[in-house]
Amino acid sequence: MSARPLVVVGDALLDVDLVGSASRLTPDAPVPVVEDIERRERPGGAALAAVIAAAAGSREVVLVAPIDSDDGAARLRELLAGRVRLIAIPAGGGTAVKQRVRVGDHSVARLDSGAPVATLGPLPAEAAEAIRDAAAVLVADYGRGTTAAADVREALGAARGPVVWDPHPRGADPVPNARLVTPNGAEAARVAADAATGNGLAAVGARAEALIRLWGVGAVAVTLGSRGALLSYGSGAPMVVPAVAVTGGDPCGAGDSFAAAAALALADGAVTGEAVAAAVAFASAFVARGGATAWDAGDAAGAAGRPDAVADTGAEGVIAQVRASGGTVVATGGCFDLLHPGHVATLRAARGLGDCLVVCINSDASVRRLKGPSRPLVTAGDRARVLEALEFVDAVVVFDEDTPAEVLDRLRPDVWAKGGDYAGADLPEAEVLRTWGGQAVVLPYLDGHSTTALVERSRVW
Incomplete structure (x- = not known):
């Protein structure tokens, strides 16, 4: 393991897939009857980003996240054990649990529980020290209030390594010292609605520039799903990194995999453009291998790190x-x-x-x-x-x-x-x-x- 870890800060969730089969509709409504249900649990939110990063490289990963004392939190701790080092922020409001009801590869409903905003205790001194000395920090904001807390923001502002910020519509603005912010196309359009209209690259580029001015950050990479990502530094021509074509796969967790890969690359000394290119390739491979549903299926990075690995995608x-x-x-x-x-x-x-x-x-x-x-x-x-x-x-x-x-x-x-x-x-x-x-x-x-x-x-x- 490298001496300096990657630190992931944000909201840890418990994700549950209820996977079954459906061959008929209910008699009272045009909805499927899902039978033979199998329950599959995995870390979600910042916790998913952390386990993806831990599986992808040789660097230790530390997760700083609010953790309650309910059954969901206990299960989340079990899923994280042996994968990442957890520094828990005391919290209340219940563990956020997101349940997808799926028939085969298709989701038919999602059931969310837990308070929309967690009640946070003080940031432990151990967490502040880990953030400050990290090789890189990934902020995985899921809108539950972690990144808005004054002591968390103070610690992030003092980080010596590069900060990658994966934002959420209900979350806080990135700290100004963030090296890279990674909104998806819809998030960028929502925050920078006045910057441009449409979904073409010119509009995406204009929104990225507007976000850099709004947040005062180093760069913005707008993720565009199968179209790859657009990276802007606020002026000049943006860099567009096309994605490898993927057939099938589950896009759930693609944004987390992108942000995790970018943070790992920056931790290893890559420049921002190199980190974004690596993140696009990694996210494509992650989706092709089953996305978040395959989070524990061995090496999440697949062929990452092996010679000729670029070819083994999907x-x-x-x-x-x-x-x-x-x-x-x-x-x-x-x-x-x-x-x-x-x-x-x-x-x-x-x-x-x-x-x-x-x-x-x-x-x-x-x-x-x-x-x-x-x-x-x-x-x-x-x-x-x-x-x-x-x-x-x-x-x-x-x-x-x-x-x-x-x-x-x-x-x-x-x-x-x-x-x-x-x-x-x-x-x-x-x-x-x-x-x-x-x-x-x-x-x-x-x-x-x-x-x-x-x-x-x-x-x-």
């Missing part, structure tokens, strides 16, 4: 959604070093065999072992970005082994498709596919195109 989410609807998962693989028409033809044909296409590509080290020390010509991250830009590619996964056997065993596609000179022969991966009833197939190859040939021609030129 394959599991894509596959889960296709399987849930009874569809067919198709996978293919290769080095894909210098994408050429032969590759494109094979990929397009492979996608036509099912309802999604996952492309498994060799890592840079794997390519060097297979092709020699002069390859690859293009890094795995860039190869993945090119492939993901193709409309018939749904996800890309990087593997480091010499063969895709391990990644295939993890993804378990219904079909494994290869192009080339394999017709009439058993594909090397066919035996692996048979273990779960999958089928390996060969696709026609567009003759006269290969990366090796392209490299040789370039040398002649």
Whole structure:
């Protein structure tokens, strides 16, 4: 663990999903009858941001939040134990509990309990010291009064590390020393309603500039869901960071994951633009992996921190959604070093065999072992970005082994498709596919195109 922790300050909630099935409507109203309900609990609000940050990196995470003494608070403490260090602010008013009633992947109702505003006791000296000495501070404001308390604001104003502020419509204004504020598009439009009309980038940029002037903060990153984020410093052209396209997933918790990733990046010394770019990529991967509903499913960061990790975003989410609807998962693989028409033809044909296409590509080290020390010509991250830009590619996964056997065993596609000179022969991966009833197939190859040939021609030129 790093010596200086990331400190998360804000309102801790208990989130509950009541997940069931529905096959009929009630006779007295056009609403579904939800049966076979399973209760799933998780930390919410600032507590969710804290556990996301703790799972994403090697830095200790400290949560400073009001905690009551009721059953909800006891359950929240249990969920946080072993994940983050909690410094509780004495509080009353009951733990805020948000319950979503869900049928499959769809919410049909939300039930909120607990006082809208918590009754806060004094900020413990231990909390003020942790905030002051943190590598970075993330404020996760959920409008229950924590960030409006005078002693909390005083401690935040004295923070030596960068402050990231994730605001709430009912919350307090960010402290002026905040490095980065991360409202979503609706929050920015609500606070800066007079700055612009519409939802285009010009309007979003104008609102971001207005918020910087209003709050006196360093920068504002307006999160725009599937459109990514717009970062403004108050003057000049804003930076727009597009999001990786995500199929399926649960957007619940995306804002928390964005703010947590930005705070972690700033704690590690990134500049603001780098932090926002990292946060957009992280949030996209977080949503693809199931969002807040998958908060405890192992490594919340997924491939974060691994070589070539940029490419491994969303394959599991894509596959889960296709399987849930009874569809067919198709996978293919290769080095894909210098994408050429032969590759494109094979990929397009492979996608036509099912309802999604996952492309498994060799890592840079794997390519060097297979092709020699002069390859690859293009890094795995860039190869993945090119492939993901193709409309018939749904996800890309990087593997480091010499063969895709391990990644295939993890993804378990219904079909494994290869192009080339394999017709009439058993594909090397066919035996692996048979273990779960999958089928390996060969696709026609567009003759006269290969990366090796392209490299040789370039040398002649």
